[in-house]
Amino acid sequence: MSPKWTVWLGGVLLAAVIAAALYFPALRRQVDKAKDLTEKTAEQARRELLPVTPVSTGDPMVKVKMFWGSRGQEGELLPVIVELPLSRDPALRAKQVLNTLLAGPVDAESRTLPPDAALLAFYILPDGTAIADFSDEVRTSIPSGIQSEQLAVESILRTLEDNVPQVLRLKILIHGQEADTLAGHVDLTQLFRVNAKDAAGTQLDNPSPPGSKLPAPIRRAVDSMRRATKR
Amino acid sequence: MVLDPAHGGTDQGARGTEGISESDEVLQFATATKRALEAQGFQVILTREGNDNPSFDDRSARANAQRGAVFITMHIASTGLTGTARVYVEPDAPQANNITGLIPWDRAQAPFLSLSRKLGELVQQELSKRFKGSPDTLQTAPVRQLRTTAAPAIAVEISSVAVKERAELDRMVPGVAEAIARGLTDFRPTYVVPSIPVPGGSVQP
Numbered sequence: 499m500s501p502k503w504t505v506w507l508g509g510v511l512l513a514a515v516i517a518a519a520l521y522f523p524a525l526r527r528q529v530d531k532a533k534d535l536t537e538k539t540a541e542q543a544r545r546e547l548l549p550v551t552p553v554s555t556g557d558p559m560v561k562v563k564m565f566w567g568s569r570g571q572e573g574e575l576l577p578v579i580v581e582l583p584l585s586r587d588p589a590l591r592a593k594q595v596l597n598t599l600l601a602g603p604v605d606a607e608s609r610t611l612p613p614d615a616a617l618l619a620f621y622i623l624p625d626g627t628a629i630a631d632f633s634d635e636v637r638t639s640i641p642s643g644i645q646s647e648q649l650a651v652e653s654i655l656r657t658l659e660d661n662v663p664q665v666l667r668l669k670i671l672i673h674g675q676e677a678d679t680l681a682g683h684v685d686l687t688q689l690f691r692v693n694a695k696d697a698a699g700t701q702l703d704n705p706s707p708p709g710s711k712l713p714a715p716i717r718r719a720v721d722s723m724r725r726a727t728k729r
Numbered sequence: 730m731v732l733d734p735a736h737g738g739t740d741q742g743a744r745g746t747e748g749i750s751e752s753d754e755v756l757q758f759a760t761a762t763k764r765a766l767e768a769q770g771f772q773v774i775l776t777r778e779g780n781d782n783p784s785f786d787d788r789s790a791r792a793n794a795q796r797g798a799v800f801i802t803m804h805i806a807s808t809g810l811t812g813t814a815r816v817y818v819e820p821d822a823p824q825a826n827n828i829t830g831l832i833p834w835d836r837a838q839a840p841f842l843s844l845s846r847k848l849g850e851l852v853q854q855e856l857s858k859r860f861k862g863s864p865d866t867l868q869t870a871p872v873r874q875l876r877t878t879a880a881p882a883i884a885v886e887i888s889s890v891a892v893k894e895r896a897e898l899d900r901m902v903p904g905v906a907e908a909i910a911r912g913l914t915d916f917r918p919t920y921v922v923p924s925i926p927v928p929g930g931s932v933q934p
Contacts, residue, residue, distance in 0.1 A: 572810055573868075642743040642751065643806030644817055644886045648870040678785065678873060682735070682742055683804065685871040687835075 557583035562595060565656040566603040567610050573645050575610070575653055577660075578603060588664040592628065593620045595661045599653060610653035612639030618673070626666030627689065630654070634673050640681050647684035659692050666693045730771045730913065731792040733802040733874060734759035738782030743807035745890025751805045752780070754898055758887065758905055759803050765906035769914050786834075789877040793837065797922050799848065800882040801909060802874040809888030811897065813863040814905060816853040817884040818845045819876060820869040837879040840923050844881040847919060852883060852912030859904040881920065885909065 559581050568576035582598060585591045596617050602609045615636040622628045640650055651670070658665045667689045671677070677686045734755040736742035742751025756777070763773045774795075776788045792800040809815075819838050832840060849867045857863040872884040887905060892898050 641807040643808055643889070644804060644870050644872055644884060645806055645815065645868075645888075646808045648868075682740065683870075683872055685873040685876055687873075688871065688876075 557585050560584040562598075563657070563660045564595070564599055564603070565610075565653045565660075566599075567608040567649060567653070569605065569608055573649060575649065575656060576608070577656075584661075588662050589620055589622045589628075592622070592630075592658060592662045592665060593617060595657055596620065596630065596654065599657050610650045612636060614639055622664060626664060626693075627669065628658070628662075628665040628667070628692070629669045629671060631671040631674055637672050637677065637681050642681045642683070644683045647680040647682075650680065651684055651690065655690055655692050663693060666691075668692050730766055730773045731776060731795070731798055731800045731880075732759045732763055732766075732773060733776040733788050733791075733800065735802055735804045735874070736782065737777050737780055740782050743805060743890045745807065745892065747895050749890045749892070749895055749898070751807075751890055752782075754805050754890070755803050757899075758805075758902055761902045761906040762801075762803070762909050765910040766913065769910050771910075771913065785873050786877055788874050789837065789879075792878050792880045792882070795880075797920070798880040799913065799916070799920070800874075800878045800880050801852075802872065802882070802884045804884060804886040805898070806886050806889045807891060809886075810862045811888050811892050812901065813860050814856040814885060814887045814901075814908075815864055815868050816849045816856065817868045817870045817872055817875075817886065818842070818849045818882070820871060832879050834877055837877050838875050838882060841879065841881050844920065844923070845875070845883055848881045848912065848916045849883040851915045852885065852909055855908035855912045856885075856905070859908055860901070881916070 560583075561579050561581050562584065563577040564580050565575040565577055568574045580598060582594060584594055600611050600613075600615055600617060602611070602613060606613075612635050616633040617630065618633055619631040620628065636650075640646060654670070655668060658668065669689055670680075670686050672686075680686055734752070736752035736755065738752075740752065742755070744750050759775055763775060766773050774791055776783055776791050788802070789800070792798040819842060821842065838845070846867060853864065853867050857865050870884070875882045875884060885905070887898070887901060890898075
């Protein structure tokens with residue numbers, strides 16, 4: 499090969515290396531973006547499969563108290579009156595108020611729960627124990643800390659206490675599973691007392707009758723919860 | 730005295746500006762507090778000394794294995810007024826029916842709640858003297874590490890990883906260490922290990 503061709507070939511190879519060096523970072527960004535999109539699409543698809551909380555136009559409009567964060571008083575909740583069409587069915591009513599709580603206040607800084615978190619399921623057992631199952635975002639998107647996690651749980655408990663008196667105590671699950679903590683701090687292994695009428699506190703002495711129709715993962719979580727409280 | 734720097738390993742806890750992570754910063758706070766306590770004559774154990782992440786139960790077990798221990802878990806929040814510190818204790822919980830004379834692991838904190846409150850009040854008073862804007866009173870929250878600890882136990886949470894620069898947190902280190910050491914020194918004379926009632930009316934010391 500003549501020296502002239504060697505120079506040409508070297509030049510072409512050098513240009514290819516430079517082009518690749520410029521192109522690969524952009525390609526990597528596109529691949530990462532596509533991966534995010536795929537994950538989001540999977541999460542969206544999962545949510546679309548969940549039964550949508552029916553909103554009956556026949557439900558009466560009711561003034562409800564929602565407990566969001568107070569802007570003036572750090573770490574405190576402030577009741578906000580909102581008018582909603584609410585079902586008379588306690589489980590449906592609980593879903594409606596919790597979905598409103600998740601949708602958040604007008605003022606985004608008063609949020610107590612992450613905007614991308616979703617309520618996946620809500621059940622009330624005959625003994626007044628309720629189970630709320632939230633999506634992973636309730637754990638991954640919440641600001642980590644004792645105060646912020648405590649405020650999130652308190653806003654759920656006080657909103658339920660004020661609007662769904664049938665709920666006496668609450669178990670919080672994340673994606674159908676029991677979680678040790680919300681985001682590393684607040685303990686989710688115990689039952690939370692929702693209503694002052696729950697004199698028995700966190701004791702589960704009156705198990706619901708056999709045959710309560712709960713999905714298998716929720717059933718397993720409830721069974722493990724009962725075993726834990728009976729120890 | 731068992732000091733628990735929260736998180737560690739792959740769990741970095743709260744993350745803020747300048748690459749601040751709760752797990753790293755809280756280790757710095759705990760190490761300074763250990764020195765301040767040792768200077769007051771306390772024997773101090775850290776639940777972790779490096780970037781590892783013991784389980785919640787392992788952390789509690791460090792205190793439960795010592796007689797007459799005190800447990801303090803240390804955290805840095807991602808929210809709250811920067812430059813402040815809050816003390817938390819477990820909320821009231823029903824004590825388990827004691828038929829064996831043993832404390833159930835998952836309710837280990839229940840017999841120690843009044844001592845935890847006393848310790849928490851003393852440490853919170855010292856923190857609010859040093860850090861303006863901190864609450865004057867104790868807070869309650871079901872912090873996971875506290876529930877399984879059979880000793881006076883509190884959580885101290887510092888605000889926050891959202892500081893403009895890391896130096897703001899660094900400046901808080903000596904004050905937090907001093908406040909905890911002072912609170913614990915005041916608590917020591919009042920600390921009597923509670924007796925556990927056993928069947929037959931006797932007590933297990």
